Amino acid sequence: MIRRKKISKIGTVEVGLPIIEFGEGKPVLSIVAGVHGDETKPLLVLKRFIEEIQKQEINGKIKIFSDANPLAKIYNKRFNVIDFVDLNRIFPGDNQGSISQxxxxxxxxxxxxxxxxxxxxxxxxxxPLMAIAVNTTDEKTMSMIKASNPKQVWLINSVNENEYKFGRSLGAELNKRKITNFAVEINQRNISQDEIEDCVKGLINVCGELGLLKNHKIENDLRMFERTVFTTTTNGLFIPLKKPFDYVKKGDKVGSIYDIETFQEIDVLAESEGVLMQIAWNDMVLIGEEIYAIGKEKNGV
Ligand SMILES: [Zn+2]
Incomplete structure (x- = not known):
């Protein structure tokens, strides 16, 4: 079933959420995409996921939100250009507030x-395929994350100063309401078909874990991390030297930035020790932009 939830008019334009549903009854699995309007690659995952679940009988309901922030999507921006609010920082929202609220x-x-x-x-x-748990490592959340078979898990704790901003994310709010959830990050640039298929397989496996589909069991160990992200203090062309999952020590060179006025090389050195969870692609970077993230491996949480 395809329906549209009406939200509000902005001016004379009706804003609503398109919702695609498969199956009936419980349990309900909801998959959300587009909370950030410029993050379009999850649509490739949804397309393949829908092709797969249409072949199968569903014991419960799967709800797909393909365009969770429609006004941001039309500008291909993280947030809409009417109230400039990051949707993922304002939950629980307000039905009398601005359009993002x-x-x-x-x-x-x-x-x-x-x-x-x-x-x-x-x-x-x-x-590389990343699951995110916000403010929880409870058993049900971790078993669902495990079923999704990510390459890495980012454990967010919004009590920490550098992760405080996630305190009003969708995940944090759902956890307050005791609704099990996790987020997924994939590559926005240069995503391969294999990476898309890995993500789809993970989602299908989660459907099995929930009892929605015949179980496709994958059992891999999770690599869980506390993450710190580092930003650049210089402008220029970034060339990565290391790749995701390389282990770096403090002071190790992770890449170079070439000033585009002189093409002089500036070394980018790791500011702490740990596993490189993410690193920028080879492209122009500006001061303040994220260029790499280092994880401290957490086991037995
Ligand atoms: Zn996002």
Whole structure:
């Protein structure tokens, strides 16, 4: 079934959320894409996922939100250009607030009956399939993440100063409401068909874990990390030297930045020790942009 949840008019334009549903009854799995309007690669995952689940009998309901932030999507921006609010920083939203506040409130209301919510994002740095747990490592969340078979897990704790901003993300709010959830990050640039298929297989496996489909069991160990992201203090052309999952020590060279006025090389040195979870692609970077993220491996959480 395809339907549209009305949210509000902005001027004379009606804003709504398109929702695609497969199956009936419980449990309900909700998959969200497009909370950030410029993160378009999850649509490739949804297309393949829908092709796969249409071949199968579904024991429960799968709800797909393909365009969770429609006004941001039409500008291909992270947020819409009417209220300039990051949708993923304002949950639970407000149905009397600005348009982003209303979108947040409406999305949350639609997710309320979910046994599990998966929020799909894509990242501008090189990012092997990553699951994100916000403010929880409870057993159900971790078993669902495990079923999704990510290459890495980012454990967010919004009590920490550098992750405080995630305290009003969708995941944090769902956890307050005791709705199991996790987020996924894939590559926004240069994503391969294999990476898309890995993500789709993970989603199908989660459907099995929830009892929605015949189980496709994958059992890999999770690599879980606390993550710190580093930004560049110089402008220029970034050339990565290391790749995701390389282990770096403090002071190791992870790449170079070439000043585009002189093409002089400036070394980019790791500011801490750990596993490189993400690193920028070879392209222009500007001061303040994220260029790499280092994870401290956490086991037995
Ligand atoms: Zn995002």
């Amino acid at each position: 209303r979108v947040a409130e409406a999305l949350l209301a639609e997710l309320d009956d979910s046994a599990l919510v998966i929020d799909l994002h894509s990242y501008h740095m090189q990012t």
